[in-house]
Amino acid sequence: MKVRAMLQSINEPREVEIINDDFGYEGNQRKYLVKTTDGVVCEAIFNCFTGLYYADDVYTIYSRERQAELLPAGWIWKDYTDRSGHLEDPKHNSIVSYDFQTGEVNFYNTGWELTHLSMTDFKHFAEKWVKDNFFDNFSNKQKYVVRVTETLVRDIEIDAANEEEAIEMARNKVDTGEFDLNDSLSAREYDYEIHYKE
Numbered sequence: 606m607k608v609r610a611m612l613q614s615i616n617e618p619r620e621v622e623i624i625n626d627d628f629g630y631e632g633n634q635r636k637y638l639v640k641t642t643d644g645v646v647c648e649a650i651f652n653c654f655t656g657l658y659y660a661d662d663v664y665t666i667y668s669r670e671r672q673a674e675l676l677p678a679g680w681i682w683k684d685y686t687d688r689s690g691h692l693e694d695p696k697h698n699s700i701v702s703y704d705f706q707t708g709e710v711n712f713y714n715t716g717w718e719l720t721h722l723s724m725t726d727f728k729h730f731a732e733k734w735v736k737d738n739f740f741d742n743f744s745n746k747q748k749y750v751v752r753v754t755e756t757l758v759r760d761i762e763i764d765a766a767n768e769e770e771a772i773e774m775a776r777n778k779v780d781t782g783e784f785d786l787n788d789s790l791s792a793r794e795y796d797y798e799i800h801y802k803e
Contacts, residue, residue, distance in 0.1 A: 606622070625637065669683075
């Protein structure tokens with residue numbers, strides 16, 4: 606639900622989204638968890654006299670969300686106040702994680718390792734790593750593996766801009782016979798699922 610809230614950082618009302626309306630109490634005042642249009646997740650309270658929510662986007666920040674600079678829309682950095690965070694893909698999978706209190710990073714669940722990079726340099730390096738490992742080097746298209754299922758399971762590797770395009774391209778390859786699953790099954794209906802290329 607979207608509401609107007611007075612943001613402490615600018616002392617002006619702005620639209621925020623309530624993401625948890627039962628976040629506990631401070632005295633007898635109910636606390637809310639809200640997300641600003643800048644992607645800051647913080648605590649807020651409601652003032653019944655002014656009819657406004659008051660969001661503490663200075664001291665009670667839980668996370669900040671920002672679009673990755675080198676990657677297509679939907680690749681989001683989630684940064685937390687304890688200096689940890691992660692990079693999410695458009696399906697909300699954590700691809701790269703970091704904890705700068707311990708100085709450790711984790712690429713695609715391969716295990717935590719120490720880094721000596723600054724957070725800015727690490728994020729730039731991580732985005733380049735994702736681009737090199739998840740995307741076609743000659744376009745902004747992501748690599749997908751579309752799993753086609755009938756009685757046998759077969760995978761088709763597809764370069765596409767999004768999941769819908771990947772599934773449509775896989776269907777066309779099967780329908781035109783460019784990718785032949787099995788001659789005897791060619792007239793049947795198949796199920797298509799997205800599987801990211803490892």
